Amino acid sequence: MNNDTLKISNVSYSGGNSTVIAARDLVKTFDDFEAVRGVSFSVNRGECFGLLGPNGAGKTSIVKMIYGFSPVTSGELQIFGMDVAGGARQIKARIGVVPQEDNLDPELSVKENLIIYAGYFRLKKDEARKRAAEILEFMELSDKADTEVSKLSGGLKRRLTMGRALINSPDLIILDEPTTGLDPYARHLLWQRLRRLRDSGTTMLLTTHYLEEASQLCDRLVILHRGKILEEGAPQELIDLHVGQEVMEVGVREEWRETILEIAGNLIKDYHVLGDNLLLFTNKGKELAEQVPLKAAARNVPLLYSRLRPSNLEDVFLKLTGETLEGKGCNRFEQD
């Protein structure tokens, strides 16, 4: 069987509505801590939607509300047009969840894990077996079918966790930090599979703090920071809007910063200070890369180093929040 043929159901939703997730003014409070502070977004059928933000931004809280592991404090949250509180079982029957932490049955074999899990969706035995075999093939786990899960590597466990989320042919797959803690090879393998699922029209909600993951997979995303949405759009759109095509990183001491900015003039869209680094956001990278060292030398400004690179979502995040996605603030007073 060809790997590409794994079937994911794409049944039309009742009422012909193409909105899969609709969140309005969503709030989640734990005791006196507000994890999610009024978030609104919607996910359409067939798209891969990302929640991008550092740890503690509220991503997991949002995701847990969607699959019913955490009650909504206030606001509205509808999945497939049903309210999460009222339709928990019907909703959960149609979603697949890849949680942040592996929660496989370690004592059971790979195949048994899938078959037992299929039981929770009330799949018939032979249907479950057939589906399990397809998934093992798709996730390249067929030769591990009879291995006990506790003997698998972290990467293989993740593959199985992802495969398990496909057992009910879900209309929506929720992935909470699916590749955190994986080595680059295992990560790329998962991305490949996710891309295949996306290309076959599966709706996905992905939380991540890897900008590369978000830009590779997401059609659209929101940038979350401290429980609020800062921006929403397609990855490239956000980059173009906020930071332009390229970034010139200039290592320069504080007293010369103003001079460099003066030199850069209107070649830059915006700038950001990150420690000893000055980040110059630009659409005219080539010109900037020529002008700055030249003019700096003319004015006797010592440059520690400089380089031009393509801009990415991390820059967008940095500019919007003053923090990196790994949660490091450039302003040490703001960090605490």
Added chain:
Amino acid sequence: MNRIRNLLKGLFTVPDISWPLVGRVFYRNFRVFRKTWKTNIMFHFIEPVLYLWAMGFGLGVYVSDVHGLSYIQFLAPGLVASSTMFAVSYEMTYDSFTRMNYHKTFHAMVATPVSMDDVVMGEIIFGTFKGLLYGGVFFSVTLLFGLVKSPFALLLPVPLILLALTFSVLSLIWTSVAPNYDSFGYFFTLFISPMFLFSGIFFPIESLPQGVRYVAWLTPLFHAVEVVRPLILGRLTTTMLVHLGVLTVFALLPLRIPLAMVKNRLIN
């Protein structure tokens, strides 16, 4: 105070239970159990044999008769009941705690159409099954020792299921608030061991001082022993029905509590 109120939230609501899915939860635990049952059953077979030898034949030499019975004859039926209690209590503390907090099995199941109430109910039924099974193993040893005197012993599943259900529920209540494995030490030292010693298994409770004697009435194990022993010996009395009634109350009255507590602990 606030914490307790939060843990008991929803206690008087109707639980969200789908019995076919409760069955799937049970089946999951059963499948895992099947991986290790051979070694497990062996333990539970050897232990009673040792007990009966040591206590029955060893200690029994010094005890001429208890209520007109040889000591081993008096002792064995009580140990059938306590085997059930211990099997359930270990399963619903250490093992449930592992599923709940380390393997995150509950989390995995709740991400599917299974509700948290289904999960906890499946756990309770699995604990009950395990208790009945290990009570049965001890019973079969008793049978091999020639200590079963009456076909009424065939009715043993009735008190054993009620006993196992009671301890499933009580253990899960403890597990739902347990911060770590160490806290189960308290559960066994404060509840399980005293019950084992003072529920009329090793000596009739009439031997206890007057004031303390009635404490035994507050323990589920005592009532189970008072039903199990007459069934095995064929000495039926009407007070057995009273004990059975009390045991039923013990089993059913707190049943809603662990459902609420586990849910409130995990889903927040």
